[in-house]
Amino acid sequence: MNHKELISAISSKLSISKNEVEQMLDTTISICTDQLKEGITIGFQSFGNFEVRKKEERLSVHPATQIRTLIPPKLVVNFKQSNVLKDKLNEI
Amino acid sequence: MNHKELISAISSKLSISKNEVEQMLDTTISICTDQLKEGITIGFQSFGNFEVRKKEERLSVHPATQIRTLIPPKLVVNFKQSNVLKDKLNEI
Numbered sequence: 122m123n124h125k126e127l128i129s130a131i132s133s134k135l136s137i138s139k140n141e142v143e144q145m146l147d148t149t150i151s152i153c154t155d156q157l158k159e160g161i162t163i164g165f166q167s168f169g170n171f172e173v174r175k176k177e178e179r180l181s182v183h184p185a186t187q188i189r190t191l192i193p194p195k196l197v198v199n200f201k202q203s204n205v206l207k208d209k210l211n212e213i
Numbered sequence: 214m215n216h217k218e219l220i221s222a223i224s225s226k227l228s229i230s231k232n233e234v235e236q237m238l239d240t241t242i243s244i245c246t247d248q249l250k251e252g253i254t255i256g257f258q259s260f261g262n263f264e265v266r267k268k269e270e271r272l273s274v275h276p277a278t279q280i281r282t283l284i285p286p287k288l289v290v291n292f293k294q295s296n297v298l299k300d301k302l303n304e305i
Contacts, residue, residue: 122248124258130244135237145227145237150260152222154301156214166216168242169290173302196302198261200292209246210265210288 157198167205174199249290259297266291 122130128146132139153171156163162172178194202210214222220238224231245263248255254264270286294302 122253123256127241127244127255127257131237131240134240134244137237142237145223145229145234146241146257148223148226149219149238149241150257152219152226154260154298157298158302161214163219164215165219165238165242168246171292195299198292198294198298198302200263200290202290206246206249206290207287210250210290 165203167203169200169202169206172199172201173197257295259295261292261294261298264291264293265289 132142164170181190224234256262273282
């Protein structure tokens with residue numbers, strides 16, 4: 122399910138125009154991105170938490186050529202599902 | 214930043230009532246949860262993808278008592294950040 126399909130689904134469920142849904146979804150994503158950029162964890166009730174983690178730099182060795190490359194440190198977003206979501210996924 | 218703070222932030226940015234924002238956020242989460250339950254991957258433009266992965270069952274051995282416990286298989290939600298988000302996080 123991509124962005125557009127999600128917008129259609131929300132729009133038809135709430136009887137709100139697709140434009141309004143899109144505007145709100147975009148705002149949500151941009152706020153989340155800004156918060157994550159500042160290293161702030163975001164919690165979505167009964168869904169999960171997003172937090173930024175730093176992956177340390179590491180030395181990668183090419184198996185065939187033995188050439189070593191330094192992979193620089195980078196920030197990645199980590200998602201941890203809530204217990205509510207975990208239970209919903211795993212219930213029969 | 215928790216659920217309530219996020220709702221306030223969206224509400225003030227778009228000048229929509231908190232109730233409307235909350236209703237839409239809840240709908241978004243419930244649609245996402247339903248999709249993930251059916252194993253469908255969800256893509257958020259310029260943010261990332263959510264997909265369900267199965268963690269296989271495994272045998273855990275307690276280090277002190279040596280008692281073995283079978284951890285049953287479970288489904289977990291995996292988030293993979295998009296390249297856009299990655300670039301935003303890592304730009305200086």
